[in-house]
Ligand SMILES: Nc1ncnc2c1ncn2[C@@H]1O[C@H](COP(=O)(O)OP(=O)(O)O)[C@@H](O)[C@H]1O
């Protein structure tokens with residue numbers, strides 16, 4: 168609970184005594200490259216496998232000839248958009264981006280780079296953390312779109328190559344009873360997860376004390392804490408947003 | 412001139428520095444000395460405002476920094492340069508960008524003027540043709556030099572150095588010490604150096620404050636340090652082999 172209070176204060180400190188808009192704009196762009204572009208390939212790779220596996224698994228489990236084949240791609244679509252893309256990507260994002268945020272800030276703390284900023288009169292929390300959170304909010308939804316697309320395309324290719332489902336059926340299933348609320352839902356999730364991962368990881372790194380060992384501990388804590396937060400939020404959002 | 416009045420600071424009920432007062436002169440290298448864990452760094456951080464003291468005030472040429480409003484704090488900060496233990500260079504920036512950083516934040520200059528100033532400072536600390544190197548590509552001594560260049564780039568009136576010799580070999584230590592001393596005299600800066608290295612004390616110490624377990628036990632010049640009649644200071648001074656030899660001879 169004390170930690171939670173400190174976290175809230177930390178969030179507050181990132182939006183006071185801020186640098187100019189121009190500086191923040193430049194910092195956000197730099198972070199976008201670090202956070203977003205450098206994760207695209209990994210996200211696309213992982214999601215392609217998810218799409219491919221889901222397609223094969225669903226087909227394998229559908230033994231009844233009475234169920235039309237296009238249900239396969241319908242299942243792949245629902246799984247991808249609702250859970251796999253936003254949530255599994257969250258775990259990858261926490262592992263790759265969250266850990267590097269915590270490690271980077273932790274190193275800056277123990278090597279006194281944060282003190283150096285403060286001596287120059289810069290609010291280090293705002294200067295270092297605010298751009299990371301904004302860049303995550305911008306890039307994470309983009310990564311989720313990439314993930315969704317990769318997953319669906321991989322499903323299409325695998326279904327086609329293995330002969331599990333014809334392209335026509337696959338496309339039909341993808342469009343069958345499509346409720347675009349699931350896209351909205353996925354985007355809401357994306358923003359929440361992006362915020363949780365970037366802010367929790369930054370928080371863990373920013374308050375590192377000690378040496379290299381503690382930076383390692385902070386990095387691990389950043390990943391585990393943000394993954395737990397994401398999964399809890401996933402459940403809460405499902406409760407909140409799905410009861411319509 | 413910089414003055415501290417009755418500074419105290421405790422962490423979680425444990426007093427780390429207690430009731431320290433003293434003056435640090437302009438154009439001199441003022442030293443804060445004492446063994447590890449006596450609160451030297453905490454005192455320095457109170458002086459530069461990284462830690463708010465529980466009690467007491469810090470005066471920068473009669474301007475009360477501790478109670479200053481936002482504008483006054485910002486004004487004083489523009490006059491401060493600080494060299495940290497490991498250099499504290501920003502990992503993601505190259506040497507030139509590191510040295511230029513305070514100018515980007517604090518100074519109103521054209522890009523050309525900034526670059527000229529950066530190159531002047533790098534040259535002053537003996538570094539040329541390393542502008543594009545990253546901190547991870549240069550040695551510990553060079554990092555300290557870059558740290559000094561960054562600390563003086565904004566023409567500070569006050570320079571603070573925390574253990575400038577830590578992690579350096581004895582020869583490089585002397586070079587860095589001398590550099591700090593020269594710069595202090597050349598630009599008439601009020602310099603405070605925190606150290607536990609007796610070589611620095613004898614080499615560049617002009618005005619020395621000795622801390623022991625968070626209290627100021629002695630103050631004076633390097634000429635007087637060997638006959639202070641303060642037991643704790645003698646223990647500190649003569650824990651060094653060279654100094655022991657010196658005592659035997661005198
Ligand atoms: N932020 C802090 N929180 C709690 N204790 C601290 C903090 N900073 C320093 N201390 C404690 O204060 C004492 C003096 O530390 P320091 O000033 O770093 O010593 P040194 O004289 O070696 O520079 C140490 O025992 C250290 O553990």
Ligand SMILES: [Mg+2]
Pocket residue numbers: 451452453573574
């Ligand atoms: Mg220290």
